Amino acid sequence: MNSRNSFGGMASVHAATLAFGLAGLFGKFLEHSPVLITQGRTAIAALALAIVLGIQRKRLQLSGHEWFWLAVTGAILATHWVTFFHAVQVSTVAIGVLSYSSYPLFTTMIEPWVFRERLRPLHLGLALAVMVGIALIATSKSGNPTNPDASNVLLGVGWGLVSGFTFALLTILNRLHVQTHSPLLIGCAQNGFAALALLPFSVGLSWNLNEHDWSLLLALGLICTAAGHALLIHGLQRVRAQLASLILAGMESVYAILFAMLLLSEIPSLQTVLGGIFIIGTTVVACFQPSEPVTPSSASG
16 A cells, blocks of 8 residues: 555545534534434435445345344434434533443443453453543533533433444444445445434424525535545545544544534533543544454444
């Protein structure tokens, strides 16, 4: 691999990470139900990815078993994003993103049971470090009037943990059932099923969005989702998957918090930052452990 290809791959992975990091801010920009935000985002992303697949002349040739699991994982993806946006709305982008980033804790607990693998002492240590980080964030206080009060911090952490749990479940089910297909195909199907899964919950909600809201929703679906996935897949052709995972794990939360500081004036407390260091550090360490590849469709953002 020459240096030009490597640089281009790294640039693609970082651009994808930036796109994923921006996603959390839309929970603040769009003052609407997380259900509507998620449904709009996933429907737009599914349509965009379907167009890309059409241009590439790729067909959705799947077995009935695979369609079933894509529908299940699509519903889980919808739950993941609804709870994530809710966490951001009731607290801050930093609290929502960092709490969601606790997913290695759940993966560590679930994977050995599902795949009948031995739980290593290192994994228990990583899980403990994540729990310390969560505890620091959940008990953080700040004199900054723009920061949420203690009850909203706990709510944000709670919803963020649900988001992290569903993300861990999503990656494990992808590993079990649908990892043999094109990531773009999986992303298209899962986003489409996610939008459909939310129909019963969005029927009674008002889609009274103005032009500004629609432009934000389009940006969320096209840039932060469809383009993010495409950039990540492009980067993975030139960068080792472990390095790409390290960039995503270490930088997505950092980018999200920096964007929130610049665009929303959300300054996290020192204790929240310390908790984030525990969580992000744990995720980075986990990236160096041997594991099965995860399809980019399950990436956050």
